[in-house]
Amino acid sequence: MASTAAPASTIFRRPKQTSGWMSWLTTVDHKKIGIMYGYSAFFFFILGGLEALILRLQLAGPNGTVLDANEYNAMFTMHGTTMIFLFVMPVGAAFFNYMMPLMIGARDVAFPRLNALSFWIFIFGGIFLYSSFLFGTTGPPAGGNLPGGATDASWLGSTINGGWFMYQPNAGPRFSTGTVLDFGAIGLQILGLASLISAVNFIATIFNMRAKGMKLLRMPVFVWMTLVVAFLLLFSLPIIAVALFMVTFDRQLGTLFFDTFQGGDAILWQHLFWLFGHPEVYILILPAMGIVSETLPVFSRKPLFGYPAVVFAGAAIGFLGFGVWAHHMFASGITPVAQAAFGLATMTIAVPTGIKIFNWMGTMWMGKIKFTTPMLFSLGFVALFVIGGLSGVTHSIVPADWQQTDTYYIVAHFHYVLFGGAIFGIFAGLYYWFPKLTGRMLSEKLGKLHFWLMFIGMNLTFGPMHWLGLQGMVRRTWKYPEEYNFGTWNMVVTVGAYTIALSILVFMINWVRSKRKGVESGMDPWDARTIEWSIPNPTPEWNFGVNPEVQALDDWWHRKYDENEEGRPVRKAEADATIAQFHDQGVNPPSPIHLPSPSYFPFLAGAAFLAIGYGVVYHTRGWGLPLLAFGVILLLSSMIGWSLEPLEEDHEEVHA
Amino acid sequence: MSDIAHDEQLHESTGIETRKLAMWIFLSSEFMFFGALISNYLLFKGRVGYPEPYPSEMFDIPFTSVSSFVLLMSSLTMVLADHAIHRDDQRATRTWIVATALLGMVFLSGQAFEFTEFVLHDPPMTLSTNPAASAFFTLTGFHGMHVLIGVIMLLTLAGTSFRKGRLSTATGLNLESVALYWHFVDIIWIVIFTVVYLIK
Ligand code: HEM
Ligand SMILES: [Cu+2]
Numbered sequence: 001m002a003s004t005a006a007p008a009s010t011i012f013r014r015p016k017q018t019s020g021w022m023s024w025l026t027t028v029d030h031k032k033i034g035i036m037y038g039y040s041a042f043f044f045f046i047l048g049g050l051e052a053l054i055l056r057l058q059l060a061g062p063n064g065t066v067l068d069a070n071e072y073n074a075m076f077t078m079h080g081t082t083m084i085f086l087f088v089m090p091v092g093a094a095f096f097n098y099m100m101p102l103m104i105g106a107r108d109v110a111f112p113r114l115n116a117l118s119f120w121i122f123i124f125g126g127i128f129l130y131s132s133f134l135f136g137t138t139g140p141p142a143g144g145n146l147p148g149g150a151t152d153a154s155w156l157g158s159t160i161n162g163g164w165f166m167y168q169p170n171a172g173p174r175f176s177t178g179t180v181l182d183f184g185a186i187g188l189q190i191l192g193l194a195s196l197i198s199a200v201n202f203i204a205t206i207f208n209m210r211a212k213g214m215k216l217l218r219m220p221v222f223v224w225m226t227l228v229v230a231f232l233l234l235f236s237l238p239i240i241a242v243a244l245f246m247v248t249f250d251r252q253l254g255t256l257f258f259d260t261f262q263g264g265d266a267i268l269w270q271h272l273f274w275l276f277g278h279p280e281v282y283i284l285i286l287p288a289m290g291i292v293s294e295t296l297p298v299f300s301r302k303p304l305f306g307y308p309a310v311v312f313a314g315a316a317i318g319f320l321g322f323g324v325w326a327h328h329m330f331a332s333g334i335t336p337v338a339q340a341a342f343g344l345a346t347m348t349i350a351v352p353t354g355i356k357i358f359n360w361m362g363t364m365w366m367g368k369i370k371f372t373t374p375m376l377f378s379l380g381f382v383a384l385f386v387i388g389g390l391s392g393v394t395h396s397i398v399p400a401d402w403q404q405t406d407t408y409y410i411v412a413h414f415h416y417v418l419f420g421g422a423i424f425g426i427f428a429g430l431y432y433w434f435p436k437l438t439g440r441m442l443s444e445k446l447g448k449l450h451f452w453l454m455f456i457g458m459n460l461t462f463g464p465m466h467w468l469g470l471q472g473m474v475r476r477t478w479k480y481p482e483e484y485n486f487g488t489w490n491m492v493v494t495v496g497a498y499t500i501a502l503s504i505l506v507f508m509i510n511w512v513r514s515k516r517k518g519v520e521s522g523m524d525p526w527d528a529r530t531i532e533w534s535i536p537n538p539t540p541e542w543n544f545g546v547n548p549e550v551q552a553l554d555d556w557w558h559r560k561y562d563e564n565e566e567g568r569p570v571r572k573a574e575a576d577a578t579i580a581q582f583h584d585q586g587v588n589p590p591s592p593i594h595l596p597s598p599s600y601f602p603f604l605a606g607a608a609f610l611a612i613g614y615g616v617v618y619h620t621r622g623w624g625l626p627l628l629a630f631g632v633i634l635l636l637s638s639m640i641g642w643s644l645e646p647l648e649e650d651h652e653e654v655h656a
Numbered sequence: 657m658s659d660i661a662h663d664e665q666l667h668e669s670t671g672i673e674t675r676k677l678a679m680w681i682f683l684s685s686e687f688m689f690f691g692a693l694i695s696n697y698l699l700f701k702g703r704v705g706y707p708e709p710y711p712s713e714m715f716d717i718p719f720t721s722v723s724s725f726v727l728l729m730s731s732l733t734m735v736l737a738d739h740a741i742h743r744d745d746q747r748a749t750r751t752w753i754v755a756t757a758l759l760g761m762v763f764l765s766g767q768a769f770e771f772t773e774f775v776l777h778d779p780p781m782t783l784s785t786n787p788a789a790s791a792f793f794t795l796t797g798f799h800g801m802h803v804l805i806g807v808i809m810l811l812t813l814a815g816t817s818f819r820k821g822r823l824s825t826a827t828g829l830n831l832e833s834v835a836l837y838w839h840f841v842d843i844i845w846i847v848i849f850t851v852v853y854l855i856k
Binding site: 110111196199200201203204207208209210214234235236237238239241242243245246249253254255256257259262263264265268272636639640643644 | 668669670672674677678681682684685686688689692693696699700703705706782783784786787788790791793794798808812816819
């Protein structure tokens with residue numbers, strides 16, 4: 001590797017490190033950014049999981065004494081917020097980052113530095129949110145006439161505690177003094193900004209950087225789902241941004257948006273929140289649907305059944321997702337007409353979802369199924385997602401929903417979707433694409449152990465919650481009395497939760513061991529269909545040695561296989577030669593390749609948001625406003641530095 | 657923003673320049689942002705019975721019309737800058753960019769003056785007078801922020817134009833996407849001015 005001579009000294013010299021920690025700080029490579037997204041998201045998964053384990057310890061038997069009420073509120077709020085905003089969304093971003101450019105045949109995303117920026121904003125947003133454990137204060141309601149607003153909370157109880165939905169006016173200045181909800185509102189705002197930036201970036205990438213011949217309907221389903229998710233983010237994040245600004249202004253500047261005593265509107269919060277919140281659940285689940293649509297065909301040895309239907313169903317889910325938000329508000333006093341309309345609209349979403357499930361089944365039908373670990377996780381996804389989907393349909397029936405709302409039936413439902421769905425899909429993807437990161441395979445033995453422990457644990461944990469809910473166990477309660485007889489099933493649930501924890505431990509051991517000592521994967525270990533497998537593993541820095549050209553859906557497969565008269569695949573005689581040729585091109589690019597240069601500025605601009613966040617929370621303290629000003633100046637100057645970075649070094653040359 | 661993954665074979669599948677495309681995408685998101693803020697204002701402006709004064713009683717329509725006109729004119733100068741860059745006339749481009757930024761600043765000063773009037777009025781109208789006032793200041797304040805960001809981008813462009821070849825290069829903060837942004841901010845203002853100020 002050699003580089004062109006740097007121009008004479010300039011303060012904006014671009015960094016050059018290609019290894020060591022500095023290279024991670026300054027990288028703009030979508031693969032490195034994807035890996036960093038993945039590891040940080042997993043770290044937050046562990047935190048969110050530990051919080052769940054603490055919750056379950058408290059609820060294992062009647063009259064639990066592990067947590068008090070305020071600590072319980074804090075724990076479930078942090079758990080939900082972490083899982084959604086700091087785990088599932090960023091891990092989705094990890095997959096999008098690493099895989100999407102490879103699947104469309106691009107060298108990188110459209111705006112590599114912007115991509116790094118969104119990663120660093122996410123990291124600093126997460127740090128900011130979690131720092132409420134250290135700095136957050138809870139306080140009594142203004143006027144102090146409600147009991148129980150403890151000011152002497154333990155550190156466990158000193159973090160955000162208003163629920164991930166932050167219902168108003170409870171989470172407003174009148175009923176929640178102290179700073180924890182400022183941390184919540186501002187932290188989510190920062191995280192939202194990160195997602196918005198990457199949404200713009202990914203849409204531009206998918207629209208403009210596809211390989212020659214990759215028409216929209218030749219894109220892998222996973223890329224399609226990336227696109228739909230990015231659009232969902234694009235249209236839903238501004239709404240939650242407005243809502244969070246309104247909360248922050250209410251709390252910090254004395255606006256009256258949600259102060260019902262002075263003309264504010266609490267239902268408006270719910271409308272704005274769920275107008276974002278419902279599309280958000282598709283933001284969480286569609287990446288998993290995309291992953292499963294990649295793995296099922298590969299391990300069934302058949303093309304995806306009804307590819308266009310799967311794509312359009314995904315788009316339809318995204319589109320309809322904006323029309324049904326009020327089904328989260330049946331118990332909030334909206335009019336019966338609105339309830340009926342939203343109930344009906346909600347049921348229509350079952351149609352495209354059903355189409356997808358039908359197509360996955362069709363894919364496996366008569367296929368030669370290989371039960372590898374990624375396949376097991378994909379099958380787990382389909383099974384559990386169907387259960388979660390069915391219990392979801394029961395919520396669209398308004399009277400039934402009135403019974404179920406705020407009971408453990410709801411908790412069961414959304415965990416079947418989010419754990420059984422999103423997380424099983426994510427693990428399917430991790431096992432499937434691990435060779436792309438490392439050139440090695442995860443152990444199948446440990447993988448299967450992981451799968452079965454997690455599958456059993458998952459059902460033990462969330463299955464019984466259905467009956468508990470129907471028997472009347474309400475959610476967001478920190479304890480229940482002996483007489484209700486909830487104890488037995490709750491103990492089962494807790495055992496299930498710890499079984500899940502054990503399975504995650506198995507996964508971590510597998511990951512660490514396989515990364516160093518796993519079986520070498522070679523180039524195309526699963527005999528796959530899509531072009532990310534037409535390059536060597538681990539992925540070379542330049543992705544494709546030669547820009548690919550695509551002639552069909554499942555292009556890579558068609559290079560290896562023909563069909564005989566009965567439509568069965570027959571491996572071409574030259575398949576091995578083709579693979580060898582692609583491998584060779586990947587390792588030794590025939591002509592030099594230009595890659596975008598690293599930069600300091602995304603990191604600096606991201607760090608500015610930490611200062612801005614604290615500046616806003618503490619603007620009434622002497623040092624608050626100066627800190628805010630510092631953050632803004634840091635942000636502006638890094639943006640200006642960014643636009644002044646020398647052009648010449650954009651042409652860093654990479655030779656093989 | 658000189659930020660494109662760059663290599664010779666880079667092609668644009670849609671035929672639209674990538675930075676411009678990204679700006680379009682971003683602006684579609686901004687529509688939702690301002691849509692939510694405008695609906696908030698419409699929701700709250702009808703809630704009477706809370707402390708006076710209400711925004712609708714305070715507007716100075718002739719004054720705001722003039723500053724709206726100034727902002728409209730800035731779209732014109734922006735178009736002229738765009739024309740000049742296509743003729744590859746760096747000097748003229750820079751002049752029109754600076755003119756656009758100045759007009760934007762005049763608009764911002766008008767807004768600052770207007771807000772000050774409201775706050776110093778007797779009785780004053782502030783963020784916490786009533787929800788309609790909260791919604792009004794939030795909506796127009798956010799619009800003002802957008803104009804300010806636009807001004808900063810324009811000044812950065814003007815600054816970079818002193819480095820040879822910067823304005824017309826294929827990389828770098830580019831005039832066309834800043835122009836898109838600027839026109840968008842203008843159009844939104846027309847909507848706000850009509851819906852908030854003019855419609856009773
Ligand atoms: C080990 C696995 C998990 C266990 C044992 C678990 C357990 C729990 C418990 C006990 C609650 C509190 C229910 C309440 O009091 O209302 C809860 C809430 C929640 N969980 Fe989980 N959970 C797990 C995994 C996940 C995952 C993977 C996600 C999302 C991807 C998730 C998302 C949520 C959300 C959004 C809430 C609601 C929080 C709120 O009401 O503010 N959970 N979970
Ligand atoms: Cu929903």
